[in-house]
Amino acid sequence: MHTTRSFDGWNSMSPADDALEYKRRGYQFVVFTDHDIVSVAPEVCDDTFIAISGTESTSETGHITGLFATQPVPPDLPPQQRIDALAASGGLAILAHPDWQVGWNEEKFRDLQGYIGFEVYNGIATTNAEREQSNEKLWLNGLNSRGWSNRVWAVAVDDSHEPGMIDKGWVMVKAPTLTEGAVKKSLESGAFYASNGPSFGVLGVMKDAITASSPNASVIRFIDQEGKVVSEGPAAWASYRPSGTERWIRVEATTAEGRTAWSQPFWLIPNSPKVAFTSIWGGGMALVGQTVPGARVHVADRGEYLGSVVANDRGDFIYRARQLTNQPHDFWVLSTAPWPDHVEGPPTLFAYSP
Helix, strand or coil: CCCCCCCCCCCCCCHHHHHHHHHHCCCCEEECCCECCCECCHHHCECCEEEECEEEECCCCCCEEEECCCCCCCCCCCHHHHHHHHHHCCCEEEECCCCCCCCCCHHHHHHCCCCCEEEEEECCCCCCHHHHHHHHHHHHHHHHHHCHHHCCEEEEECCCCCHHHCCCCEEEECCCCCCHHHHHHHHHHCCEEEECCCCCCEEEEECCEEEEECCCCCEEEEEECCCCEEEEEECCCEEECCCCCCCEEEEEEECCCCCEEECCCEECCCCCCEEEEEECCCCCEEEEEECCCCCEEEEEECCEEEEEEECCCCCEEEECCCCCCCCCEEEEEEEECCCCCCCECCCEEEEECC
């Protein structure tokens, strides 16, 4: 949010008064994002509400908000240097309003490092469904090109510059306590959802299925890495059990009017491979099993690494090696998701005796 300390905050309020207006409306925390200046209001913080320092680095090369930042950064620096400077001051960098006239393209979204998220919805810039869909497409391509280790979270914001602009977009954070440290950790790890209207009542994994409910949406959709709606159900309760071919799944709860709550992506990490040691056609022995399609399966025996094989598009694999004879073995078998995710699942350990 922007206060009278921003160069364009002439219709806003002081940091303390602005924060208290959010508190009056039921918010538990806010972040100041005045342009190229850090604002604080410690006098309004208590056990039920915290006002967090921050800034918006404003440049023709793109706007970057720094949540928790304690120092502004020179706006004439290149984007990567501004992200690095925000991080050095304790900030979490967010790429602001990609759908605005000063936004972010797919190349920058993919190549910049060290930012944790972007604005899938901005109360000023995201003025229609086409812009919202463009932001979602940018997110999809960024997730797929950056991979699991460089995941990008989606936030929704008011970008308020006056009281009438409040309640346009927000995030709901899952945190054990209402402290700056706990909120920051949750934002860093993606333990939150974004919304410009509806809320989630349930959002998580139950009995191997991604499950969600919403008290004020009309439908829940499950969307994969190709942007395909793989399942949808009533907002009262919906779930989706991944088939194993997905890289990630995200959830949307949508109202009849088109307002949306966005989950962060649920990334599919390979389970322990299902594997058996058996004789095969043509003679000899082999490890035969199943894992995530396209995963690389690594094999070791009694502490010695033997090699690897890539699972086919159904997740099936057969590993053959001269060391695989009909004698006792202590196998260690581990799957690594395809690049760029390259995340390891837990290993399968089993002993074989003829």
